Amino acid sequence: MKEGLTLTVNGQPYELYIKPKTLLVEVLRDHLGLTGAKRGCNSSSCGACTVILNGMAVKSCSVLALQADGGEVLTAEGLAVGNKLHPLQEAFLDHGAYQCGFCTSGMLMSSKALLDENPSPTREQIKEGIDGNICRCTGYNSIIRALTAVVNGEYKEAK
Amino acid sequence: MIRDFKYLAPKTLKEALTLLDKYGEDCKVIGGGQSLLILMKQGLVAPEYLISIKGISELDYIESDAKEGLRIGALTTHRAIEKSPVIQNGFRVLAEMETRLASIQTRNWGTIGGNLCHGDPAGDPAPILMVLGATLKMAGLNGERAMPVEDFFLDYFETALEPGELFTGIQVPVPPPHTGSAYTKFNVIESDLATVGVAVSITLDASGGVCRDVRIALGAAAPTPIRARQAEEVLKGKKITDELLGEAGQIASTEAEPVSDIYASEEYRRELVKILVKRVGKEALAGAMQA
Numbered sequence: 082m083k084e085g086l087t088l089t090v091n092g093q094p095y096e097l098y099i100k101p102k103t104l105l106v107e108v109l110r111d112h113l114g115l116t117g118a119k120r121g122c123n124s125s126s127c128g129a130c131t132v133i134l135n136g137m138a139v140k141s142c143s144v145l146a147l148q149a150d151g152g153e154v155l156t157a158e159g160l161a162v163g164n165k166l167h168p169l170q171e172a173f174l175d176h177g178a179y180q181c182g183f184c185t186s187g188m189l190m191s192s193k194a195l196l197d198e199n200p201s202p203t204r205e206q207i208k209e210g211i212d213g214n215i216c217r218c219t220g221y222n223s224i225i226r227a228l229t230a231v232v233n234g235e236y237k238e239a240k
Numbered sequence: 241m242i243r244d245f246k247y248l249a250p251k252t253l254k255e256a257l258t259l260l261d262k263y264g265e266d267c268k269v270i271g272g273g274q275s276l277l278i279l280m281k282q283g284l285v286a287p288e289y290l291i292s293i294k295g296i297s298e299l300d301y302i303e304s305d306a307k308e309g310l311r312i313g314a315l316t317t318h319r320a321i322e323k324s325p326v327i328q329n330g331f332r333v334l335a336e337m338e339t340r341l342a343s344i345q346t347r348n349w350g351t352i353g354g355n356l357c358h359g360d361p362a363g364d365p366a367p368i369l370m371v372l373g374a375t376l377k378m379a380g381l382n383g384e385r386a387m388p389v390e391d392f393f394l395d396y397f398e399t400a401l402e403p404g405e406l407f408t409g410i411q412v413p414v415p416p417p418h419t420g421s422a423y424t425k426f427n428v429i430e431s432d433l434a435t436v437g438v439a440v441s442i443t444l445d446a447s448g449g450v451c452r453d454v455r456i457a458l459g460a461a462a463p464t465p466i467r468a469r470q471a472e473e474v475l476k477g478k479k480i481t482d483e484l485l486g487e488a489g490q491i492a493s494t495e496a497e498p499v500s501d502i503y504a505s506e507e508y509r510r511e512l513v514k515i516l517v518k519r520v521g522k523e524a525l526a527g528a529m530q531a
Contacts, residue, residue, distance in 0.1 A: 084247055101247035101290065104277070124278055128345060137319070137348040143277050144349060145270065147247055148294050191345070212431055213343025 086150050090115065091159030105149055106130045106141035109156060117157035117186040121215075128214035131187035132156045138194035140213070157186035160193065168236035169193060169227070176227035180218035188214045192228055201232060242277075243286040249295055253406065256293050257381050261404045263289045269406065270294070271315060271354030274346050299353070299408060302326055310334075310412040314353025319344065321352060331412060333421045337368045337439075340424070343431040353407045359397040360433070362460035366393065367439035368423040370465060371455035374412045380405040393464035416453075418444040420527020422520045425459065426512050428503055434460040435503045436512040440524040442480070448529055451475050456488070456521070461496035461513055468492035471517060480525055482518075489517035 083098040090113060097112055109115045109132065118141050121129030130142040133155040160167035169192050172178070179185040188211060195202060195210030202210060207228050208221075216224065230236065248267075250256040260267060268287035270276050271294060279285040293299070299315040304326045312321065321327055322338035341347060341355075341364045355363055356376065369376075370389040377386045378401060392400050401407060415421070421441040425434035437459030445452045454475045456468040471492035475484060498509035 082244065082246065100244060102242040102244055102280075104242075123281060125274065125342075125346060128343065131345055134349075138345045139349045140345045143274055143346070145273055145277065145290075145292070147249070148270075148273070148292055194344070209339075210344065213345045 084147055086146055088146075088149060088152060088154060090154045091156060099146055101145075101147055103146045104142055105132070105134070105139075105144040105146045105154070108146045109141060109154070115156050115158050119183055119186060121183065121187075126215070127184070127187075128191065129184050129187040131190045131214060133190050133194055133197075136194075136197070138191050138213070155190070155193070157189050160189060167193075168231050169196075171236050172227035172231045173224070176223050176230065178219060178224040178227040184214055184216045184218075188216065188224060192224075192231075195228075196231065202228075204229065207232070241283060242280045243283070245287055245290045247290055247292065249292045251295055251297075253296055253298055253379065253408065256291060256296060256406055257379065257404065259289075259291050260406065261381050263291075264403060267291050269357075271357075272317065272350035273354070274342070274350030275354060275358040275360070293406070294351075301409075304330055306414060308411065309414040310410075312352060312410045312412075314407045314409050315351045316353075318342075318347035318350055318352060318355070322347060330414075331372070333368060333372075333423060334365075334412075337364050337423045340364060352410065356392070356410075357399055357401060357407050359393055359395075359399045359464075361393070361396060361462060361464050362433040362437065363465070364423070364425065364434065364437060364459065366465040367437050367457035367459040368421065369410065369412065370457040370467065371421055371439045371441035372412050372415070373441075373455070374410050376407065377409045377411065378405045379408045384408070386411075389465070390467060396463045415441075415531075416443050418446065418448060418452075418528050418531050420524045420529070420531055422523035422527060424516060424520050424523075426516065432503075436460050436498070436509050436516060437465075438513065438516040438520045440517065440520045442475075442521070442524040442528045444525075444528045449479050451478055451480050456492060456517060458492065458496055458513055458517075461498045461509060463497070466495070468495045468513075468517065470495055475521075480521070482522070485518040485521040485525075488521060489514040492517045 119129040121127035125143040267289035299313040301313040423439040425437035443453040471488040474488040493510040493514040500506045
């Protein structure tokens, strides 16, 4: 009863056999061992499971994996290149944009999706860009500061 | 816990309708699944066959012309509607409604058709589509049919879709001159469902003084999205003033049949209807005066 699923994740091609009821977050965490995406609420409310699918931020707990067949997924694990952190990750570290870290993977992916679409968002647009991601610890200001720093070009690399 | 099911992914509308006809009550349709998967995780929906229609590209379109107005395919994502230049230029209120719908991630994958077929009275699209006079289209193996939004919603999470039928698209007529429309909702947290949602469309006469036509729709205020027809009568044929809008809001709050739940009491929802009808009415009126 399992179905075949082909998926490119962080640039790596995978061929899997999964039960049709499998969610994208389960493929990433349980089948591929990429535990960055977190299953925070299971009800599509918190965004801790956010990944980028075919260039779009999605809540992986609310995507049936088979619907992503043939697609490309980017997770938090795919942001760094070797030992070099992504500018967003550097900025998050510098600005203390995380405490427990549970929302952070999802927050990074929503941030990347935002900047991919709009490299120069206003403060208001930054807030809108992450409004699908809940953080219990930081109060969001440090996250916004980190994003603002990236937008202002303080982290030289291409976003 | 989602229960096991057999998965089918038709590529055309015809293929999908054939499968629906074949499997009847044993199947359920999934678009983006942004509403359905929540129900399936809770065990409330557990079909033997799940038919994914996300791949039916012929149902993913946004088109507009001066004669037929706006046509949106059932599988168009909310985000596509939100970002569409065609909609932002000609039917801006729909793009504005979409910016209030859930969150970006949900809008990227969820479809307008899925939202409407879910039949949640708190949904955002239904009230605004209602006041825009939209027609909803559906198809079965035996042919197509269409109906106004008002006729589509029967009860909580129950629509007029017959077994074997698929919702195929929306048609929104070109608004008459001097028409303004607006939508807002009150919610506790941004990206939440509406505690109460209100949409208003006002058409003024050529002189811009008198209201020729008005539609008021309420979301999350009854078992289905509803028109507040008595409130509309207060405004029709009159010169609209703040006072009159207030009166319309008061009448609308009595037409509503809201529930009490963890977000708000029935009384609070009625109060929200009263205030939002006036507020949204003012916005629609301002739009009509400029149009």
